[in-house]
Amino acid sequence: MHVRLRYVTERHNADGKSRWYWQRRGHPLTRLPDEPVKRYAMAEHLNAQADRAEAGTQVAAEGSIAWVIDKYKESKGYQDLSAGTLKYYNRILNDIRELGPGLPFEVFDRRMVLDFIGTYEGIGDDRKVAAVLRNLFKTAQYWRIVPVNHASELDLSAPAARDRIWSDEEIAAWLKAAAAHPRGEAMITAFHLLHFFAQRPIDMLKMGWSHLRSGAALVRQQKTGKLVEVPCHSALAAHLETLRPTATTVVAYNSKPVSYPAFNVAFREILAKAGLAGAGLQARDLRRTACVRMAEAGATEAQISAVSGHTIETTRQILETYLPRTRAMAQGAITKWEEAVEERRRNKKV
Structure with a gap:
C-alpha cells in the first residue's frame, strides 16, 4: 500500500x-x-x-x-x-x-x-x-534511536589542520556546476558568503538580511561568541544585488532557510558534478582560502583577523602553513622595498 x-x-x-x-x-x-x-x-x-x-x-x-x-x-x-x-x-x-x-x-x-x-x-x-x-x-x-555509534573509532591521531585552499579554477568549476543544481541559487549565495566573509558555514547559513547594513555584515560567531563586522567584497555585493529576498535568511531555497545538513549534502553533490569529489575540498576551506588571498593582496595579519575573527596568532599559523612562497609573492616584497626607497629619495629632494 x-x-x-x-x-x-x-x-x-x-x-x-x-x-x-x-x-x-x-x-x-x-x-x-x-x-x-x-x-x-x-x-x-x-x-x-x-x-x-x-x-x-x-x-x-x-x-x-x-x-x-x-x-x-x-x-x-x-x-x-x-x-x-x-x-x-x-x-x-x-x-x-x-x-x-x-x-x-x-x-x-x-x-x-x-x-x-x-x-x-x-x-x-x-x-x-x-x-x-x-x-x-x-x-x-x-533509546533505540540509532543502531550504530558513528562517533566511535574515529582516527583523530593525525593533525586536525586542513592543508587545502581553493584555486581559482576549482572555484569556477564549482560555481558552474552549482548553477545546474536544484538549489543552485542558494548554494551559490552560500559559497560567496563563505568565500568573501571568511566565516564558518553555520554562521553564514544563519545570516539574515537584517545583518547586512551600510555595505558590511555583522556576524555573531556561534563558536566563539565574537561579533565581527565585515565589509562586503565588491564581487559579493554585486551578487547580493541580483537576489530578491524571500526569507529572513540570505541563504534560502523556496523562501525557506537551508539547514546545515541539507547544505552539506548539496555541497558534496555539486563537488561531484564539478569533478572535484576526489580533490579533498570542503566548504570550510573557503575561510582559509580567503585569508590566504587577502595576504597575497598585501593585507596585514591584524587586518585579516579583523575579517575572519581568528586571533592574530591563529591567523599567523594559517598564513605560515598555507601562504605559498611564490615568485610573485617575492616580487611583491622587492617592489614594495624599491617603492619605499624611491619615496625616501623624493622626500629628501623636497
Whole structure:
C-alpha cells in the first residue's frame, strides 16, 4: 500500500534520479533518505516536531537532536561531569542543537560527524567534540534511536589542520556546476558568503538580511561568541544585488532557510558534478582560502583577523602553513622595498 507522507515532495536531479524533500511552510527544506522506511520515519519525526511547535508545545519530538540532547542531560554520566568539563560540553551541545533541534538525530551519519568535528579549529577541539558526540550516540542507542555509534573509532591521531585552499579554477568549476543544481541559487549565495566573509558555514547559513547594513555584515560567531563586522567584497555585493529576498535568511531555497545538513549534502553533490569529489575540498576551506588571498593582496595579519575573527596568532599559523612562497609573492616584497626607497629619495629632494 502506498502511504502519502505529509509535506513530502519528490524531485528529480539532472540524472533523472528521484530525491525526496520535506517542505513545510516556516521550516527549513530538508532532504529525506532515499530508503523508504527511513524516509517515512524522518518525515514523521519532522511533522511531529512541526505539529507541536504550531500547537505552542515546546516539547522536543522523540528521536530529534534536541530530544537526544535532553535525554543525555538527564543521565548520570552528564550530571557527574566536573564544572570545567560541563562548560565546554554545554558549548558543544548548544552548537549541535543549533544544527536543527527538530531534525532526527539519525541525520548524524559518519560523514556528518566528521564534517561537524572539522568545523572546530582549536588544538584538541576535535577530541572534545568527538567525546560529546560519542555520548550522544550512546544515549540514542540506549533509546533505540540509532543502531550504530558513528562517533566511535574515529582516527583523530593525525593533525586536525586542513592543508587545502581553493584555486581559482576549482572555484569556477564549482560555481558552474552549482548553477545546474536544484538549489543552485542558494548554494551559490552560500559559497560567496563563505568565500568573501571568511566565516564558518553555520554562521553564514544563519545570516539574515537584517545583518547586512551600510555595505558590511555583522556576524555573531556561534563558536566563539565574537561579533565581527565585515565589509562586503565588491564581487559579493554585486551578487547580493541580483537576489530578491524571500526569507529572513540570505541563504534560502523556496523562501525557506537551508539547514546545515541539507547544505552539506548539496555541497558534496555539486563537488561531484564539478569533478572535484576526489580533490579533498570542503566548504570550510573557503575561510582559509580567503585569508590566504587577502595576504597575497598585501593585507596585514591584524587586518585579516579583523575579517575572519581568528586571533592574530591563529591567523599567523594559517598564513605560515598555507601562504605559498611564490615568485610573485617575492616580487611583491622587492617592489614594495624599491617603492619605499624611491619615496625616501623624493622626500629628501623636497
